[in-house]
Each structure stands twice: as C-alpha cells, then as structure tokens.
Amino acid sequence: MSTKLITENSNFIEESTKLENKNVADAITLIREYYEKTESLREENKKLREEIEEINNLINNQKNNADLSNHIKLFQSNKELQEKFNSLLSQKQTIEQQLKEKTDEFKKSVQLVEDKENEIKDLEEINSNLKAEALKYQSALGAATSFQLSDDDKNNSVRLNEDIERLQDNLEDYVTNLRSKTKIHYKKLNKLFAQYHCKLEMKPRIKDPTLIKALLQRHVIEFIYNNTAEYFDVNNIDEPQSLESEITFKVNELISLTDKFAKTRFESSKVTSAVPIKIRQQIFSVLSNHGFSDIINDGQVKSEHKLISQIKKQLNQEINSYREITDNKKKKKCEELAVIIIREVIKLFFFRLKTQEPIAKWKWFNNNDKIDPNQMTGSWDDDDDLENATVEICIFPLIYKDPNSSSTELQIYTPAKVFIRDDNSSSSEEENGENGINEEKGKESKDSKNNKTNKTNKNSNSISKIFKSMIIKK
Incomplete structure (x- = not known):
C-alpha cells in the first residue's frame, strides 16, 4: 500500500x-x-x-x-x-x-x-530354705559331735568351779570353827589323824582348831563318798529309791555297747563315735541336776530320798563323835546343812565329773607330799619359799582333766586345797608356852605319866613348828 x-x-x-x-x-x-x-x-x-x-x-x-x-x-x-x-x-x-x-x-x-528372675527367686528361696535346713542339720551334727557344754548348762566348767567353791564353804560351816559351844573328842580325833598318816596328837592345851577343821572336812567328803559307793555297788530293787543306781548301771552298759558298736562297724561316722560320749554327758547331766532329790509318790506326797536320810543320820553321828555342838540351835542348823553337802558331794564325784569330756578326775594328795602351787592352794603367799614345804593333810582333792596322762599338761578345774607343813621350821620356848605345852607337860608329870609326857612333848614340838603356817583360806 x-x-x-x-x-x-x-x-x-x-x-x-x-x-x-x-x-x-x-x-x-x-x-x-x-x-x-x-x-x-x-x-x-x-x-x-x-x-x-x-x-x-x-x-x-x-x-x-x-x-x-x-x-x-x-x-x-x-x-x-x-x-x-x-x-x-x-x-x-x-x-x-x-x-x-x-x-x-x-x-x-x-x-x-x-521368667528366669522368677525362677531365680524361687531357686534363691529354695536355696535359702536348704541353707537353713543344712545349717539346722549342721548345727545338729555339730551338737551331736561337740562335747563342749553350753554356758547355761549347770555342769559347764565355770559353774562347776563355782559350785566346788560353794561346797568348800559349806564344809567349813558344817564343821564349824570349833571354838565356842563345841566339845572336841580328842582321843577319837587323834585316831583320825593317824588314819591320814599325820603324826600329831591333839589335846585341850595342845591343839590347832584350823588343822582339826581341815581334817574333819576331808573326813566328811570321804565318809559321804564311801557310803554312797556302797549304794551303787548293791543291786537295789526298791523303786523309786534305786533309780539312780539302776540308771547308772544301765547307762554304763549302754556306753560300753555303743562304744563297741562304733569301733566294730565299717565306716561308722563321727556321730556314731560320739554317741557313747553324748549318752554319758546327757544321762549324767540329768542325774547331776535331779539325782537324789526329794521323791514324789503317786499321791504327790514329797519325801526325802532314803539314801540322803540314811547318810545324813550317819554323817551327823560320825562328825559329832569328833566335835560335839552343845548349842541346840547351832547343832540343828549344821545338821540341816548336812543334806546340802551330801547331795553336792554325791553329784560332784558320781555324776558331774562324768559330764566332762574327757571325764574329769580327782586326786587326793598324801601326807608329806611336796607342795606344788600349780596343783594346790593353801595359806602361802606368792613370795613364800615352798621348796621344803610338804602337805600335812589334803582337805579337798584336785579336780582335773588328764588328756595326755602328763601332769605338766593337766587341765585343772579346781586345785587341791591343802594344809601345809614346813619341815625346816623351828619352834621356840615362847611358842610352846603360848600353846600351853609346858603347862600340859607339868600336869602330866604330876600324874606320874612319864611315857605319855615324853610322847606329848615330842608331838607338841611338831605341832609348834606348823602353828604359824597352818591357816586355811576360806
């Protein structure tokens, strides 16, 4: 365009x-x-x-x-x-x-x-129960094979020592101090001295009450022991008075059989071997605690054991023949004390010593034995020269265990209580005068008893040598 x-x-x-x-x-x-x-x-x-x-x-x-x-x-x-x-x-x-x-x-x-935790808990509980049961059996096994007496047992060594000391005190109280309201029968007393080989003669003016007390205490123990031994030697059938005797016979037989059984059976256990000892300890412990106590009949009526009644009567008569208590109240008290002493002596020597393992033994020291401070106790001090000291009379026996039959290894429960005599000590005219020896000698001369006077003079010289060392510890 x-x-x-x-x-x-x-x-x-x-x-x-x-x-x-x-x-x-x-x-x-x-x-x-x-x-x-x-x-x-x-x-x-x-x-x-x-x-x-x-x-x-x-x-x-x-x-x-x-x-x-x-x-x-x-x-x-x-x-x-x-x-x-x-x-x-x-x-x-x-x-x-x-x-x-x-x-x-x-x-x-x-x-x-x-589930495992629950199982573990169950197993732990089962294990705990098994341990408790095992401990129970172990304890039972230990108790079955242990011969050590428990602290609350009346027969353990501590209680035994305490009871022995109490018995010794009761013996002194029973004999009395022989001073006031007491009449001494010297003729029979001197025969008792001779029985223990003590070449001493006591008279009203020639005496040592402490030595006489020692002699009578020794005699009380042996009198009770000898009379009781007759009870166990006789086959008693008077129930229930003879039960202590029958039980003792049966238990000795059972101990012998069980000991033989343990030694003659293949692979016998410690428990089996302990059975004879446990039987002995248990049975004699029961006898120690209740033997010769008052008897109760079917009607619950209490009566004194016949053996106790018998020995009490005989003992009081025997000791009164050496020392006669003229005070009735004091005499009654002493005679009642006799029952306690009799029971304690019987229990000690026939039962209680057999509860120990090994069985405890006792030993009387003889006149003229050398003083051994390790096995004896008396009136000496620690710094006293005891090289020449000897025993005049043993008041209470040595109580001991002898596991190895060696005196150097003795396990001592209670040392022997002794009255000492120092053979090297000398007397003086002053001591003779103090003890009435010269006065007594003069009286004997006036009666023209020359032989008796010479014997008295000889014995009084021996007595005067030991007056200052003859103090017994209570």
Missing part, C-alpha cells in the same frame, strides 16, 4: 511540477527523496523490527530453553529424590519390620528374663 501511495504522490508531484516553478520541482524532489528515504527507513525499521522480533524470539526461546532445562533438572532431581524416597521408604519399611521383629524378640527376651 505504501508503494501505491508513493506512486500517487510521484504523479501528483510530476503534475505539480509542470504547474509550478522549478523551486516547487525541487521541493517535490526533496519530498520524493524524503519519502523514499522514509520508505527506506521504514523498510530498514521493519527489518530491524523483524530482527528485534527474531532476537526477542530467540531470547524467549533461550529463556524457555533455560526454564525447560531447569525443569528437566528439577524433574530429574525430583525423580532421583523420589527414587531415594522410595528406596528410603523401602528401607524404612524393612527397618520397621526388623524393629518389629527385634521388638518381638526383645519382648520375648524380657519375658524370658522375667
């Missing part, structure tokens, strides 16, 4: 040119040139526009391509992420499945642990 316009314009110009002057023609020429140039510019502009459009299209295409590339990259990345997600999801599911399986296993393990 623009070309047509240009043509029309050219025609118009040509016509105008013809009509106008040269200036007009020039102007038209300029206009034509202007239009031509304009058309050229338009064409150029069009081309530029087209180029620009192409450039823009190119730019747009490049942008779209960049977006597409980014999209592709994002898609690819998304795809990769999706694949990773799917892979992770699969792993998650696998892990969850494994976790579930592990959880189930853990639960089973926990349940198994709980």
